[in-house]
Structure formats: structure tokens, C-alpha cells
Amino acid sequence: MQHAETTQGTPFLEARHIGKRYGGLHAVRDVNLSIYPGEVIGIVGDNGAGKSTFIKMLAGDHQPTSGELLIEGKPVRFAHPRDAKQAQIETIYQDLALCENLSVMDNIFLGHELTRNPVLRLLRRSKMHIESRVLLDDLGIGIPSTHELVVNLSGGQRQATALARVAKAGAKLIILDEPSAALGVRETRALLDLILRFRSQGKSILVISHEMRDVFEITDRIAIFKRGELIAIKRTKETTPDEIVSLIIRGRQ
Amino acid sequence: MTQSVTQPDRNAGGFNLFSFARSQEGVVVFLLVALMIVVAVFSAASPYFFDVRNGMNIGRAISIIGIASAFTTLLMIAGGLDLSIGAVMNAAGVVAAMVLTQTGLGVGGAILAAVAVGALVGWVNGMFIAKLGINPLIMTIAMQFVVRGLTLGFSASASKVIVDPTFLAIGQSYFHLGPLAIPAPLLWMLLAMLVLWFVLRFTLFGKYVYAVGGKASACRRAGINVNVITIQLYMLSGIGAALAGVVLAAIQGAGIPYGAGSELSVISAVILGGVSLAGGVGLIEGTLVAVLLVGVLKNGMTLMGISSVFQMVAEGLVLVGAVTLDRLKRRL
Incomplete structure (x- = not known):
């Protein structure tokens, strides 16, 4: 796990070795990710890479089978979406x-x-x-x-x-699952502006997206999921869409 | 109260006839028109129909179905279904009669015991449906059998005669309003509907009834405890059936354990009134007008000498007609 970790201060949310098993299937395996205030992180990956399962654990919709979550340095357990909302995490689902x-x-x-x-x-x-x-x-x-x-x-x-x-x-952390999937060009623009505005208010944002152009415009870091694992985190300024796409498709370079 | 500069904008698109026809208020207006036409036809056909006394007869006849329908309307708006209503009605009547004759708890105790039975059956229904995800149709049919069997067992399949005058007054007395003698059961029905109308329209619970019927998963994700609301609604439906059973027992002067289940009349009235089986839409006003419409049809047909067998056919056809129109208007 090569963390390109240079962000300062206490993260708003930290996931430590988070995993989710359904019987024999590892939907998410050993994910470590910190999200800082005022930061936009993009989550990318193929279908079935574990992106949705991961954010559902942060939203309290699913419960992790291993690992722990910390909010502002303190361990938390989310048994119900209510608990995550109490911790000021709000989620906008695909539907x-x-x-x-x-x-x-x-x-x-x-x-x-x-x-x-x-x-x-x-x-x-x-x-x-x-x-x-x-x-x-x-x-x-x-x-x-x-x-x-x-x-x-x-x-x-x-x-x-x-x-x-x-x-x-x-909310202090806003999670968006495929927010631009159903939107027209103008509506997508308005959405991106709104996300940037939330960031300027010091909110953390986690956004799952397939739209490389959107991801590169609004994110600070990009987390790449593959087969349930977080295989890389890149600073958006230090990477290219080609590199991200190749990571999504081929995994480690 | 609203001193703000920003006014809530109302009806920005202006009035639209098509969207009104599709709305839940539109259904009520449509039913009211149908009711007026039916009343006009029967008034012309029979000299006995358009008469205050006959109107009050209709009121008493519909009150049992009306009370149960009002309560279960909330459940059905939230996407639930309760087929144990008829069995609970009989059970409540028998329990009330047995408490009256075999204990010293009096009328209050009898009603409380009957309501407790309804609440308990609703709680069991709600627990299995909400917590275990059992299909409401299956669960409440199963409870119908359980409750019917227990009622017959405990009563030894015999009607329990009630002689307590206070209890009988619940079903047989009249409230005099000037020249008008209003049968007590009609008043109970209107009272139940008024209270539930208020709950649906003005309270948070009422809002959650519509929200859960619209999308339960969205409510859960919004932090609402959907399971608790579901269980409460099944309990309310059971309580409504029990209250209807108490009034029925007071009208009949006995708790009858083997009465034919009226759950299908109740549910068809609710659907006729504009509640979608999928949940999310419906109004108590709709249920009231639907119950009135069915009651007027039956009464009118009786006055015209049409046998009760064909009245059943008519009741079925009205429901088919209503849901057909409901489908068609979606294409407007």
C-alpha cells in the first residue's frame, strides 16, 4: 500500500484495514483511506471493484466485517445510516x-x-x-x-x-455515488460547481465517478479500486487520465 | 407568522386539469361526482331513497366497514396490507362480550380488552413483516386463520349474548341534532375518520406514512426508523378492526365468533377510495366517499328489490371499474 500521504492535520475520517465479506466473497479487502477537511477524493474502478460497498460502510448502510473507522481520531461503529448521519456524514446514492x-x-x-x-x-x-x-x-x-x-x-x-x-x-463529509450518471451537460456543470463550493466551505467530499474529465476537474486525490482492494491513491495534479485508466484496467503498473 | 421576504411559491405552473385528474384529490372529486350521480338515479327510481331516515340507515350500515377502512387506509398508504381485519373484528366482539359477562371490568374493560387483542394481532403482524421481511399478504392471511381458530376455540363456537345497556348503546343509540337522529355507529365512524384525517394531514407521523409508502429505503437512509412505523401501522389497523368489532357486537347485541370476514370489503373500499396497493398515495377523504358510494349502491339496490347476491356482483364491478379508470387516467 503506497500512500502518497502528505496531507497535514487530523483526517475527518480514517478507514483502517476496512473489509467486507459476504460468505466466501471478499467484496472489500483491507482498505486504508484518510479523508481530510476541505478535500475532494475521487473513487474510481471497474464495476464490482468494491467502490459502492466501501462507501456504504462509511454511510452506515452496510457494516464492515473487519477493520475500523475513526472520525476525527475517535473510533466509531455505524450500525444504521442514522449513526453515520449523527457523525455528520451524508450520502447521496445513485438512486x-x-x-x-x-x-x-x-x-x-x-x-x-x-x-x-x-x-x-x-x-x-x-x-x-x-x-x-x-x-x-x-x-x-x-x-x-x-x-x-x-x-x-x-x-x-x-x-x-x-x-x-x-x-x-x-454534513462534514459528503459522499456521492455516480452523481453525474443521469445528468445533462449543463446540470453536470452545476453539480461540479456545487461540489467545489462545498469544498471551499471546508467539507470533505468522496465521489464515485466514471467520468475522468469530472474526476480530474474537481478532485484533490484519486483512489483506484480493483477487485475489492484499494490499489493506489494518486494526487490528481501528479497523475494523468491515461495513468488512472491503465491502473483501473491493468492494476499495478 | 411568515414575515420572511421569501414567500413559499405555490403552484408555479398554474392549474392543470390533467395533473389534477391524476392527483389523489382528483380521485376524491371523481368519486364525489359518481356518488351524486348514483344518488340522483336512485332518488328518481325509488320514492323511499332520498329521505333523512334512509340516509341514516345507510350511515349505520357503512359504519363498521368505515371504521376499519379508516384505520387500514394509513397502513395501505404506507404500502402495507392487512387481511386479518375480519378475524380480528369477530375476535374483538367475542372478547368484549366475554369480558362483560364473565368479569366485573365493565364496559370500559370490555372495550380495552378488545382493543388490546387488535393491537396484539397487529403487533405480531408488524413484527414478522417489518423485522423478518415476510410478505404482508401471507403473514396476515396466516394470522386470519390463527385468530379465527382461537376465537372459535375460546368461545366454543357459540355467540356470546350481550345485555349490558351501556354497551348496547354504543351500537344502538342515537344522537339527536335538531330534527336529525344520528345513529351512534355513524358518529364513531366520522370521529375516527376525522382524527385519522388530522394525523395524516398535519402530523409528522402522517408524513412518514406517505414517505414509507413512497420509498422505504430512502426513509431508512434518511434516518427514519421504518420498522417502528410499520409495526405501529399494523397495530393501528388491528385496533381499527377491534373498534369496528366492538361497534358491530353492540349493534348485533352479541359477539359472534363465526361471522363472515369483511376484510375484502374493507380493502376494496380503501382501494376504490384511491389508495394505491403500491403505496404512497391516498386520502382518508377518498376512503370516506368510497365507503359512502358502496353503501348508497347497496341501499339503493335493496330499495329497488335487487337481491343481495347481485349486490355483491355490483360491488365487485364497481371496484373493477374504479381500478380500470385509475389505470387509464395514468395515460392522460
């Missing part, structure tokens, strides 16, 4: 995990609804609509109405809704 039958506002506040009266827990709808509007405008996200049902939105608008939810949650 975006939106309730399409609900409104933009409902989805932005899902799991964090504002209520009054601790017994009846009445929803504070107009306050949530106003906060959603402010948030969307602030993020420069073009969604005409927070009342609109997600089922009626475009791919980019759905992505934006998921991003607004993450921004609202005030």
Missing part, C-alpha cells in the same frame, strides 16, 4: 433515495422535519417551505416550486433536491 410521491420540501427535510408540539408533532409546513426556498436559492439550484412533487422533476432537479438535503443537514 438518490428520494420519495417521488412527496414534494421537494418534504424530501429536503426528510428525517429532519420541523415540528411544533412535542406530543402531536405537528409539521411546520410554511416554515419548511420558506427554508427550502432560501436553501435552493442560496445553492443556485433552479427548482421553480418547493411544492412540486419529485416525480415531476428532471434528473438534474432531483439531484439538486438530494444535494439541498445534504447541504441542509450541515
